[in-house]
Amino acid sequence: MRAECSFGVLDECDDWIVVDKPAPLAVHPANGRTDEPTLLGGLQALLACDLADGSKLSILTRLDRETSGLVLVAKNRDAARHFSRQFEARRVLKQYLALVHGWPDLDRWREEGPILRAGEVEESAVWLRQKVDPSGRPCSTVFEVEGRVAIDGRHFAMVRCFPKTGRTHQIRVHLEAAGHPIVGDKIYGTDGRPYLEQIGPGLSKESVELLMLPRHALHASRLSVEWNGDDLVWDSPLPPDLARFIDTGSLIQGHGESAGN
Known part of the structure; x- marks a missing residue:
């Protein structure tokens, strides 16, 4: 799956810009590489005039290269500080959509397993891999099943995810811990071999x-922040690659029980 530096602009003012990032576009250059397109490079080209006038870009909602969806970018230090304070106070509301393996028993549940890097407590061939462990950092995610689908006799579910904290790979780790890893995930729900093959x-x-799927099925679908006293909300629809996967099956609305909040 080749990355192209194409992204949509959803909203913009003098102080910030909100874009819709496709997968597998990287947000920043990775491992010192300068030969691949990145969201940062695309934004620098798009906002060249702003940068020439003194703007300084700060990407505030960073997504993995294989995660698609909404990204908020501040254009100056004041806006970056304003939004950073909201993140620190956990007043920024984020929602994701994830296509997962299996049918969850519950329509709504919360995962609160602490997370740390797997290599800190066990051997891990993938340095990036995180895991739930009692010695990890506190972590909380709420999940709601949007629907269940059967495709060629296999069960999948579309799950809306509400991260209450911002740990590395939080949603992916918690879904794996719940027994419902994300479709296409090369690290979680596998032994990590697909990830190692991809970089090799x-x-x-x-x-x-x-x-x-060529990429993991996780999409940043909604973002809400406060700006100048107003609550701003942006939405991004499910991208075509994930919608096509769902359309091949028969969608069944949630039928499980709720575990509350």
Whole structure:
């Protein structure tokens, strides 16, 4: 899956810009690479005049390269400080959509397992991998099942995710811990081999069949912040690649029980 530096602008003012990032576009250059397109590079080209007039870009909602959806970017230090205070006070509201393996028993539940880097407590071939562990940092995510779908006899669910904290890979880790890893995830719900293959010789036939999608099926769908006394809300629809996957099956609305908040 080749990355292209194409993204949509949803909203903009003199102080910030909100864009819709596709997968697998990286937000920043990774591992010192300068030969691949990035969201930052695209924004620098788009906002060249602003930058020439003294603007300083700060990407505030960073997404993994394979996660699509909403990204908030401050254009100056004052806006960056304003939004950073909201993040610190946990007043920024974020929602994600995730396509997961299996049918959750509950329509709504909360995962609160603490998270740390897996390599701190066990051997891990993937340095980035996180895991739930009692010695980890406090972490909380609420999940709501949007619908369940059967495709060729296999069960999948579309789950809306409400992260209450901002740990690395939080949603992916908590869904794996719940027994419902995200479709296409190369790190979680697998032994990590697909991830190592991707950064090495390329995905094997077995990994392609296992993953089912070229990227993990996670989308940042809603973002809400306060600006000048107003609550601003932006929404991004499910991208075509994930919508096509769902459309191949028969959607069944939630039928499980609720675990409350």
